[in-house]
Amino acid sequence: MESLGIIAGFWLLAGVTIGASLAVFAVRNLLHAVVFLILAFVGMAGLFITLSADFLAVAQLLIYAGAISVLLVFAVMLTPLANRDNSNSLYVLPGGAFALAFATIIAFVAIEVDWHQLRGDALGARSFSTTVAEVGSALLGPHVLAFEIASVLLLAALVGAIVLVHEDETGEAA
């Protein structure tokens, strides 16, 4: 991972992602926060591409930036009387302090532990052809049980979300 493109891409995308995440915390308007969250998702997709995870980058764009963001905007729109000024509750100082401590711990662990990672030439081209084919074989091979459970989970979430917001003819909610 020593090429100029990946280095420049990584620093730029990491900056964008972290900046957008900080903006989600700091802006005064909830909808602006959602827009910055979308930017963070796109930055994440870029980071996936620097890690050569093409399928996951596109899936991230499709699911997060394409669907979950729309869900969030819809939720903001369907709650018009809620306060949309993205204000902080009383726990902002302890929460921020905890987050800072957590970040420090993770950074310390990440830098100090010897991860036995691959370096240099061992990071070169791999033997398989596409990540999609590999992920597909893995999903229908060793991880088929989790795959089936995930589909049942999606069905449950779908039905649950519809049932939750469903109103009968009399106006009775679930």
Add this chain to the structure above:
Amino acid sequence: MSLFASPLATVDGLSVTLEHYLVVAGIVFSIGIAIALSKRNAIAVLMGVELMLNAVNLTFVAFTRFSENADGTSVLTGHVFVVFVLTVAAAEAAVALAMAVLVYRRRETVDLDRLNLLRW
């Protein structure tokens, strides 16, 4: 079509290693924690949770890229994990937002400070 090939020239001495990605993921995760702990609006809390899940995805993918099996073959188990995390995140976002809308219908607010009926 070779995967993981670097098309550009290398820069001596500089490189992007696993630690870089882990630190970035850690920072985004902690920002997500800060948002989830300190925002008033339930939807903003959900945004923090989504950021946390994204950071976890980045960690998984970074580990997949920089590791290999014991016999030298490559493994994409991390990617499979990420697929499941994406799935669960989408499902959970849908249900959580449906609940937020439902709560809004009853109480006309999604302010977490006001949703305190179960308090002592």
Add this chain to the structure above:
Amino acid sequence: MRLRLPFDTQIDAPSRFPTGIRQVIARPPIPGLKLAFIVLNVIGLGLNVAIGFVVASGALDDEWYDFRDLGLAVGQLREGLDDRFDPAVSYVVTMLIGGVGILSLIGVILILLPWVERRLLARFQVRRGPNRVGPFGLLQPLADAFKLMQKETVVPRGADRFIYFLPPVLVFIPLMLVWGVVPWAPNMTYVDTNVGVLYLIAVGSLSTLAIFLAGWSSNNHYALLGAMRTVAMMISYEIPLSISLLAVVLLARSMQLSEIVAWQADHHAWFAFLMPFGLFTFFFSSTAELNRTPNDIAEAESEIVAGFHTEYSGMKAGLYLAVELGHAVATGAFVSTLFLGGWSMFGLEQWVPPYVILGVKIGLIYFVLVWLRSTLPRFRLDQLMAFAWKFLIPLSIIYVLVVAVEASIFARWDVPGLIPLAAYAVFNTALAWVLVRRWSGLMGYHPGSEPLRPVMATGVGGLRAARQLRGEA
């Protein structure tokens, strides 16, 4: 019988304009133009024949001057640069070539397309279309662009400025991005990702968000209504779009667009023949994604002013219009690539450059899109949503199951390819026919019970006569 050629325009109607306005009525034919036309055509024909001889002799194959596939020249250039300079230089140079190529393609499309659309639409509506501004009205798009640029952009008072200025830019980005994965020739794809098909769906879903933010930030009821309708329609139609693409990917065994085109070229079978219902689903869902009639409920000019771009004026609105047109051509490119064989034409691509073949196919699909726009009335939103959810999605799922079985048989069977593919084509067409009829019967549409031709009320003597005809009071 005199041959009417395009350069002798003579309008015989007398002028009804008062004097003082320059009258552009009768233009006499320019002398010598006819001869020049004939000579140029003969030279072109001779050139084509000569090129045909050169191509047939095989002297051109895989050399850098093989203009049939510009990717070979770029590949040679890249190798040459790699030998002399850093690998970075060749990468940046090819990136610039491709990027400039795509941007100029988009520029040419956006300059030419409004003219084509308006003239074609006018022809369908038995009128002439713009013909004042340049020769044959060719400068009309430039005039439109200039008019939009010099307009004052009025920002509504309650609009959220940050989110108001974002969507025109945001909606242009997917347009530029999708042109990157189109395979123009066997070696001519700018970004030949392994996940091209998924890339299409993902980038297409980005414009949904931009439209929603546009409608939201305008502080206008009609804009918000338009935005809501658009988003509902677009996210509903993303599902049949993805499922029909899934059928294609199953049979082609790859998501890479150049692989899909190569499959169609190798097996001499287009996916349009193999899965006609998939083609219909993809095409119809694309018109919904494009907000074009019959699915343009978003900007139904007669209903909600201009939908989500009501409050946008000047070049911002111009960007929305441009993006809509550009996306229409991009959809033509994808329908051609995925279902109509892309750059392949059963062997013609050895003689005619493949990108020309693809361009002709894109033009054909665009023609069909304009044809639909000028002919069909607009669907109501609930009709659209019912069509997507209750008709297209179940039928697409059944279709994908059938195609999955067929694809697995095709992968394991050892007969020459055309026999099972022909069987699949016949079976899928018959299945589509049967499914559509039965399912629509299930959904409550019985074509035999309704009169075939609607009778206009004025044609039979007014509303009362029409009611009597229909048997009411």
